[in-house]
Structures are given as C-alpha cells and as structure tokens.
Amino acid sequence: MDTTLRHTPTREVRAALRDLGPVALGLAPFAVLIGVTGVRAGLGGGAGVLSSALLLGGSAQITALTMLAGGAPPLAILAAVVLVNARFLLYAAALEPWFRGQPAWFRWLGPQFVVDPTYALAARRDDLDAAGRRRYWLTAGTGLLAAWVGLTAAGAALAPVLPATAALDVAAPAMFLAVLVPLLHARPARAGASAAAVTAVVASPLPDGFGLLCGIAAGVVAATLADRSSR
Known part of the structure; x- marks a missing residue:
C-alpha cells in the first residue's frame, strides 16, 4: 500500500x-x-x-x-x-x-x-x-x-x-543559519547546532579562526553522540 x-x-x-x-x-x-x-x-x-x-x-x-x-x-x-x-x-x-x-x-x-x-x-x-x-x-x-x-x-x-x-560581517553566518534552521527539527541537529554555537562563542578569542574550527568540531561530535543515543 x-x-x-x-x-x-x-x-x-x-x-x-x-x-x-x-x-x-x-x-x-x-x-x-x-x-x-x-x-x-x-x-x-x-x-x-x-x-x-x-x-x-x-x-x-x-x-x-x-x-x-x-x-x-x-x-x-x-x-x-x-x-x-x-x-x-x-x-x-x-x-x-x-x-x-x-x-x-x-x-x-x-x-x-x-x-x-x-x-x-x-x-x-x-x-x-x-x-x-x-x-x-x-x-x-x-x-x-x-x-x-x-x-x-x-x-x-x-x-x-x-x-x-x-x-x-553578517552575510556568511546568516546564510549558513538560514540553511541550518529548517533542519533543526531533529534532536541530533539541535544538539550539534547548540554545541557548535556555544563552543564558537567561548573560543572566539583564539587566533586565525580556530574558534570557528573548534565550534565545527564540537558540533560534529555532539550531533554524532546524540544520533547514537537516539537509536
């Protein structure tokens, strides 16, 4: 059917x-x-x-x-x-x-x-x-x-x-936020986005864009763990 x-x-x-x-x-x-x-x-x-x-x-x-x-x-x-x-x-x-x-x-x-x-x-x-x-x-x-x-x-x-x-200053972050928002209905996506945002803000004083890289890494790890725990 x-x-x-x-x-x-x-x-x-x-x-x-x-x-x-x-x-x-x-x-x-x-x-x-x-x-x-x-x-x-x-x-x-x-x-x-x-x-x-x-x-x-x-x-x-x-x-x-x-x-x-x-x-x-x-x-x-x-x-x-x-x-x-x-x-x-x-x-x-x-x-x-x-x-x-x-x-x-x-x-x-x-x-x-x-x-x-x-x-x-x-x-x-x-x-x-x-x-x-x-x-x-x-x-x-x-x-x-x-x-x-x-x-x-x-x-x-x-x-x-x-x-x-x-x-x-805000164009690139806004673009990626716009793409991300429709995907936040799933728990792993919300966990990854939250971890990435918090980590990027905390690590923002790091030089050469390392704060953003830390945020990306934290988001990937958090989303992966959330996905595994939800199975």
Missing part, C-alpha cells in the same frame, strides 16, 4: 511558504550584500539584480561581480561560477527522487531552483507524492527567487547609506 501523504494544493503551498519564511529572513543580509557589491564595484544596481535573477546563488554572484569589477575575461568568470556552483551537482543527485517520474516541463524548469536553501527544505519533506512535490518545490523556488531579487534590489538602493562592512 502507498503510504505517501496526498495533501491538498493549498496545504502544500502554505507549507512551502511557512518553511521558506525563516530561510528568507536569514538570507536577507547576504542578498542585500549582493546589491551593495554591485553598486560599490561600479557595475550599478542592475548587475546585482540581474545576477540574482539568473544565478540565484550568492557565492557565485559575489565571485562574478568581483571578477567583473576587476576586468576579468568572460571565460574566466564563467569558469569560476561553474566551479563555485559545482556543489549543486551533489544536491541534484540527492534530489533525484523529487524529479523521478515528473513531467518533462518540471524536469527542465525545476533544476533552476536547486540551491542550498531549497535543498535543505526538500531534504526534510519525504511525505509528499509526485504532485505534492511539484507544488512544494515550485512554491519554495519561486518564493525564494522573488525574495532574493527583491532583497538584492533593496541592497542596491541602500548601498549609498549602508556602512562599508556592516552587511559583509
């Missing part, structure tokens, strides 16, 4: 938007940084907004905008973007069940939204049938795209009044 839940379209759309909320909030500083970078690199606000619509990937956007501002040749920029986004191949492989047996139009359109946040959201949704996966994925993907482009435009508009380093 097929035990997969078949939700109503409204319920799946609501679930996607609800799950996307904290992710978009965490990504806001990074998206704003994209807009700021485009303006301060002399490329104009349109460059950041356009890259958000086409790439939908902060790391690749920062790389491309920085290289464009430095006068790098197009092929070098393209190669750098491909290299930075290579991790999405692993995400796509893990998400293969979401695209298996889907209509051709979805298999062509859906991969545009394979990025860190959507992967994290989909990884915890194993209760949907094929139609439910389409609705959830497209709602989360288009919602993320709209938020990302809008926040990038806001960054471009605010670039003249924002402090030089304010967005940069």
Whole structure:
C-alpha cells in the first residue's frame, strides 16, 4: 500500500511558504550584500539584480561581480561560477527522487531552483507524492527567487547609506543559519547546532579562526553522540 501523504494544493503551498519564511529572513543580509557589491564595484544596481535573477546563488554572484569589477575575461568568470556552483551537482543527485517520474516541463524548469536553501527544505519533506512535490518545490523556488531579487534590489538602493562592512560581517553566518534552521527539527541537529554555537562563542578569542574550527568540531561530535543515543 502507498503510504505517501496526498495533501491538498493549498496545504502544500502554505507549507512551502511557512518553511521558506525563516530561510528568507536569514538570507536577507547576504542578498542585500549582493546589491551593495554591485553598486560599490561600479557595475550599478542592475548587475546585482540581474545576477540574482539568473544565478540565484550568492557565492557565485559575489565571485562574478568581483571578477567583473576587476576586468576579468568572460571565460574566466564563467569558469569560476561553474566551479563555485559545482556543489549543486551533489544536491541534484540527492534530489533525484523529487524529479523521478515528473513531467518533462518540471524536469527542465525545476533544476533552476536547486540551491542550498531549497535543498535543505526538500531534504526534510519525504511525505509528499509526485504532485505534492511539484507544488512544494515550485512554491519554495519561486518564493525564494522573488525574495532574493527583491532583497538584492533593496541592497542596491541602500548601498549609498549602508556602512562599508556592516552587511559583509553578517552575510556568511546568516546564510549558513538560514540553511541550518529548517533542519533543526531533529534532536541530533539541535544538539550539534547548540554545541557548535556555544563552543564558537567561548573560543572566539583564539587566533586565525580556530574558534570557528573548534565550534565545527564540537558540533560534529555532539550531533554524532546524540544520533547514537537516539537509536
């Protein structure tokens, strides 16, 4: 018997938007940084907004905008973007069940939204049938795209009044927090995140980023122990 839940379209759309909320909030500083970078690199606000619509990937956007501002040749920029986004191949492989047996139009359109946040959201949704996966994925993907482009435009508009380093200081931690939040429903994930945060704060005075490395190590150990104890 097929035990997969078949939700109503409204319920799946609501679930996607609800799950996307904290992710978009965490990504806001990074998206704003994209807009700021485009303006301060002399490329104009349109460059950041356009890259958000086409790439939908902060790391690749920062790389491309920085290289464009430095006068790098197009092929070098393209190669750098491909290299930075290579991790999405692993995400796509893990998400293969979401695209298996889907209509051709979805298999062509859906991969545009394979990025860190959507992967994290989909990884915890194993209760949907094929139609439910389409609705959830497209709602989360288009919602993320709209938020990302809008926040990038806001960054471009605010670039003249924002402090030089304010967005940069919080962008990377916020991005990883946004990816982590949807996964905190499991006890090992909560234990790992808590141990990593406390250790990183306590060890922050250590030089050369060792405090962050200590936090990562503590998080891995705590999550592993919690996972073993829960079996």
